[in-house]
Amino acid sequence: MSIAVIKCGGSILDNLTDQFFGNIAKMQEKGIRPIVVHGGGSAIQDMLDKLNVTCSFVDGLRTTSADAMNVVEMVLSGYVNNALTRQINDNNIQAAGFSGSDAQLIQAEPINFERYGYVGDVTAVNTLFLQRMLDSGVVPVIAPIATGGDGSRYNVNADTAAGAIARDMNADRLIFMTDVPGIMQEEEVISNVSQTEIDHMIADGVIFGGMIPKVKAAAGSLGEGLSNVMIADAHQRISMSGFTGTIITK
Numbered sequence: 214m215s216i217a218v219i220k221c222g223g224s225i226l227d228n229l230t231d232q233f234f235g236n237i238a239k240m241q242e243k244g245i246r247p248i249v250v251h252g253g254g255s256a257i258q259d260m261l262d263k264l265n266v267t268c269s270f271v272d273g274l275r276t277t278s279a280d281a282m283n284v285v286e287m288v289l290s291g292y293v294n295n296a297l298t299r300q301i302n303d304n305n306i307q308a309a310g311f312s313g314s315d316a317q318l319i320q321a322e323p324i325n326f327e328r329y330g331y332v333g334d335v336t337a338v339n340t341l342f343l344q345r346m347l348d349s350g351v352v353p354v355i356a357p358i359a360t361g362g363d364g365s366r367y368n369v370n371a372d373t374a375a376g377a378i379a380r381d382m383n384a385d386r387l388i389f390m391t392d393v394p395g396i397m398q399e400e401e402v403i404s405n406v407s408q409t410e411i412d413h414m415i416a417d418g419v420i421f422g423g424m425i426p427k428v429k430a431a432a433g434s435l436g437e438g439l440s441n442v443m444i445a446d447a448h449q450r451i452s453m454s455g456f457t458g459t460i461i462t463k
């Protein structure tokens with residue numbers, strides 16, 4: 214059975230096109246089972262601003278205080294997850310939304326509490342639960358909120374969550390759908406790139422900001438099962454032949 218993890222960036226959630234839903238439907242027709250993981254960084258920021266809760270970004274991660282954690286969970290799990298799941302269902306694809314904390318889907322521990330607050334590093338994924346969903350033909354739509362297993366909850370970067378789920382589910386595909394047509398260098402999309410080249414591109418400042426967690430998640434999930442990771446514009450048709458975007462290999 215073939216599994217595809219599709220990470221839907223917060224940058225594109227407000228203007229998903231028929232192409233995005235068509236990609237999911239096409240995968241299902243081909244017997245590929247999609248799992249959707251979403252972000253929502255911009256929606257979180259809007260709500261933090263409205264509520265006057267301030268956060269800074271350190272190493273591309275939102276430092277998350279207890280107040281900020283309440284807002285992150287409310288926005289990702291309460292608003293974005295419901296809205297995205299509803300849209301997928303409206304496109305005649307049976308999808309069910311989950312917080313990553315439900316059924317302990319995503320388990321985490323703090324990366325470094327002093328430095329980042331309630332930001333989590335994924336320690337385990339409830340693969341059995343996800344497998345059951347996939348077996349019943351449902352597309353799981355997952356918000357990157359994790360549980361510590363002791364009443365604590367964590368804010369996990371959505372790219373990191375997607376990478377961990379792809380790795381633990383032995384997915385065949387991991388696709389980051391975002392607001393740029395792939396990794397760019399001098400205004401050109403790079404069609405193929407290796408991990409070593411990526412390290413240089415980070416060091417040279419060619420890859421920065423929100424692209425960093427994507428390439429790091431790609432590096433952590435590439436292996437025997439997953440031979441490449443795709444980064445594509447959300448409006449792009451996804452197919453191995455004629456794919457326009459960036460393909461990352463080991």
Ligand SMILES: Nc1ncnc2c1ncn2[C@@H]1O[C@H](COP(=O)(O)OP(=O)(O)O)[C@@H](O)[C@H]1O
Nearest residue numbers: 222223224391392393396397419420421423424
């Ligand atoms: N080399 C690069 N090529 C393309 N985008 C890059 C690159 N380096 C940094 N970026 C930034 O990464 C952003 C995508 O990440 P992000 O804003 O976190 O989106 P998402 O919400 O989809 O995860 C792009 O909009 C761009 O500003």
Ligand SMILES: CC(=O)N[C@@H](CCC(=O)OP(=O)(O)O)C(=O)O
Nearest residue numbers: 223252253254274275369370371
């Ligand atoms: C720890 C951390 O940074 N978490 C992210 C979670 C959402 C996310 O990753 O959304 P995008 O995919 O839209 O960037 C945040 O709080 O913004």
